[in-house]
Amino acid sequence: MEESTDTPLWRFSTMKLGGEARRLCQPQSADELIGLIEQLKRNSEPWFILGGGSNTLVSSEGVNGTVIRMTQMTRLATPEPELLIADAGARLPHLAKYAAGLGLSGLEFAVGIPGTVGGAVVMNAGAHGSCMANVVESATVLDCRSGKITEMNNADLQFVYRNSAIDPNTQVVLSARLRLKPGPEEEIKKITQHNEEYRWRTQPLGWPNLGSTFKNPSADKSAGLLLDQSGAKQFKEGNAAVSAIHANFVINLGGASSTEVLRLLRRMQEVVFEKHGLHLHPEWKTLGNFSENLADIWNGES
Ligand SMILES: Cc1cc2nc3c(=O)[nH]c(=O)nc-3n(C[C@H](O)[C@H](O)[C@H](O)COP(=O)(O)OP(=O)(O)OC[C@H]3O[C@@H](n4cnc5c(N)ncnc54)[C@H](O)[C@@H]3O)c2cc1C
Structure with missing residues (x-):
């Protein structure tokens, strides 16, 4: 696991501002993350979860504690033809293009959202008339208080406009199961590209x-x-x-x-x-x- 102290956070926020984190840890697997949180709990140290930093205003005064950045946990798997399992740190633009390349529809909306799967589940990120609630079948979530890992299904996640039931102070999304629909690859790619280009014109x-x-x-x-x-x-x-x-x-x-x-x-x-x-x-x-x-x-x- 990559680890550093007194680390400037501006690099990890799309706003390019933010002071130093007393400690920054970047776990590469769920096991590393769980071990880290157990250690922090034992020492009663404060910690904070950061995804892609694309929806988080980081204080210029810094962070007095451990920032756990999730972007090194990026595995993708397709155990069934229409099921994509993505680790929490995988980026939505990459995921949208990956799904399009497999001829899977459902993530075209996400191509211009520069966050991670974990952050997108927490925020119920959405655009172009769709959102995470429409594709997330379930999320694997670590409850940091009990140390237990649970599978929260779509209803448990209680998605609403730009929010969900996940409390990042006590729960960490480890991965999400995304249920997609097969479709004509060229058409899916065309919509994905159209959505990406629309961003450049309007933002x-x-x-x-x-x-x-x-x-x-x-x-x-x-x-x-x-x-x-x-x-x-x-x-x-x-x-x-x-x-x-x-x-x-x-x-x-x-x-x-x-x-x-x-x-x-x-x-x-x-x-x-x-x-x-x-x-x-x-x-x-x-x-x-x-x-x-x-x-x-x-x-x-x-
Ligand atoms: C140019 C631009 C365009 C955007 N367009 C859109 C858009 O169209 N639609 C939209 O909805 N949003 C949009 N956003 C906002 C942002 O990209 C989304 O909200 C995205 O889902 C945030 O993901 P993140 O990983 O960057 O989250 P972060 O900003 O890193 O974190 C957001 C929250 O989620 C928590 N969190 C992150 N990962 C986890 C995890 N694994 N487990 C538990 N908690 C976690 C953090 O603690 C924090 O509370 C845009 C942002 C930018 C910069």
């Missing part, structure tokens, strides 16, 4: 970001449109800015701090509340020690 992919900042307040109200109508595309705090391409994307112009990003999030929430009377809730998770009060942004009512 600021040249700048470090964490995808959508806020959840849509309802199925017929898009956070991006509300922000755009409220004039948020002009907003900037230090080196963090709202993207001119997509008002629900915050970009790092280079050297942004988590404090600047949080200030921007507050302004975005305030302007939408002022203009539309709606409180936007962040989609992102946070990692590390923040001096600011996060509760008003994550739970508040503006």
